[in-house]
Amino acid sequence: MTETIGIWIAAFLTLCMFSFLYKDNPFYKFAEHLFVGVSMGYYIPYTYYNAFIPYAYNPLFLKKEYILIIPFIIGFLYWFRFSSKFSWVSRYPIAFGMGMVGMGVPMSMHATVLVQMRSMMLPLDNINIILIFVGTISILLYFFFSKAHEGVYGKFTSVGIWFMMVGFGASFGYTVMARISLLIGRIQFLLGDWLGLIK
Amino acid sequence: MKRQIPLMIVLILGLLFVAHVFIPSKISTDYLEWFMKWTKVIGPFAIVLGVFSLVYVHYNKIKRKAPNWGYSIVTLTALVVTTAVGFIWGIQEGTPYMWIFKNFNVPLGATMFSLLAFYIASAAYKAFRARSVEATVLLVAAIIVMLGRVSIGQAITHWIPDITEWILNVPNLAAKRGIALGVGLGMTATSLKIMLGIERSYLGGKD
Structure with a gap:
């Protein structure tokens, strides 16, 4: 019984969302606002049970790790954001989180620069490796603005645009297919689980 | 302070x-x-x-x-x-909380994102109408990749999945690598700016 009610509710909400294809209307607005409320409502108990209890409450109150009172206090400082006079206090927990950027310096240099360069420095012994090498260099030069893009140099950098266009086309094709698969999933739900027209 | x-x-x-x-x-x-x-x-x-x-x-x-x-x-x-x-x-499997998640969150989220399939298609039509050679290259690459990922591509000719693989592994890789190198340098520079206090907009406020 509960499952049937659930399927009917899900079908109704799916149709409410799809109604936007016609135009913005009260059914879509209802579903949209419901989605916002339910999503936020979902994350409150989820965060409480999966983050607050195991990492904050249990270690402090059950395992008696009293040193955790300090991050507790730092966490509370977030709430000063609501005060117009003391909102600057909320910068302390934000700054604590921002400390992580220190990791970003060597890690991004390693993962996105050094590793990519090492993967590119292969013996140019087949056409695909040559194409990848030429493509990467031409794209990098396209974004180098200290020299005017004219003459032979300009022609070479325009090769970079071609490579980027193919790359953007591939990414776009992938994105479309991901959305289409979601759409197929919803149509299958409506025709299969709800109406029982397909098995 | x-x-x-x-x-x-x-x-x-x-x-x-x-x-x-x-x-x-x-x-x-x-x-x-x-x-x-x-x-x-x-x-x-x-x-x-x-x-x-x-x-x-x-x-x-x-x-x-x-x-x-x-x-x-x-x-x-x-x-x-x-x-x-x-x-x-509680939030365990089988609770009313999970029932709400399954019958409200999942269909609403999936349908909202599936709507983008329609809008992305019309936006693509407006943006990529083959006005220039570069736009045509983008359009052709997108069409080949889309066809190469579904069975109809294989049905048209077995070349389409092969070309799709080539596009993804060669020109697409070159493009992603070129962009990744730029992004990596940008991330390093931004991280340094934040660390050294040059970029401080995350603090917000005036004083």
Whole structure:
């Protein structure tokens, strides 16, 4: 019984969302606002049970790790954001989180620069490796603005645009297919689980 | 006090993180462990900001009887009911909380994102009409990749999946690598700017 009610509710909400294809209307607005409320409502108990209890409450109150009172206090400082006079206090927990950027310096240099360069420095012994090498260099030069893009140099950098266009086309094709698969999933739900027209 | 101390915190923690990466030792591992433990305690407190902000916006809309204020009642009711259900019956599989997730969140989220299939197609038509050679290259690459990922591509000719693989592994890889190198350098520069206090917009406020 509960499952049937659930399927009917899900079908109704799916149709409410799809109604936007016609135009913005009260059914879509209802579903949209419901989605916002339910999503936020979902994350409150989820965060409480999966983050607050195991990492904050249990270690402090059950395992008696009293040193955790300090991050507790730092966490509370977030709430000063609501005060117009003391909102600057909320910068302390934000700054604590921002400390992580220190990791970003060597890690991004390693993962996105050094590793990519090492993967590119292969013996140019087949056409695909040559194409990848030429493509990467031409794209990098396209974004180098200290020299005017004219003459032979300009022609070479325009090769970079071609490579980027193919790359953007591939990414776009992938994105479309991901959305289409979601759409197929919803149509299958409506025709299969709800109406029982397909098995 | 208002700006200098937060900037000092970022600088000191940031330098310790740089040291953690370059000088692997027990002390640096302990530092990372300590930081992660404290971050996990501090993190959940931030959700209150999001909840308060949402409630504040919708409460004010209802209070002022702003246009479409009735929908704000829907949002706040959904928020209160879902939260209450989660706290009363728990969040395990088989609870009313998971029933709401399965029958409200999942269909609403999936349908909202599936709507993009229609809009992305019409946006693509407007943006990529083959006005130039470059736009045509983009369009052709997108069509081949789309066809290469479904069975109809194989049915037309077995070349399409092969060309798709080639596009993804050669020109696409070159493009992604070129962009990744630029992004990597940009991330390093931005991280340094934040650490050294040159970029401080994340602090917000005027004073």
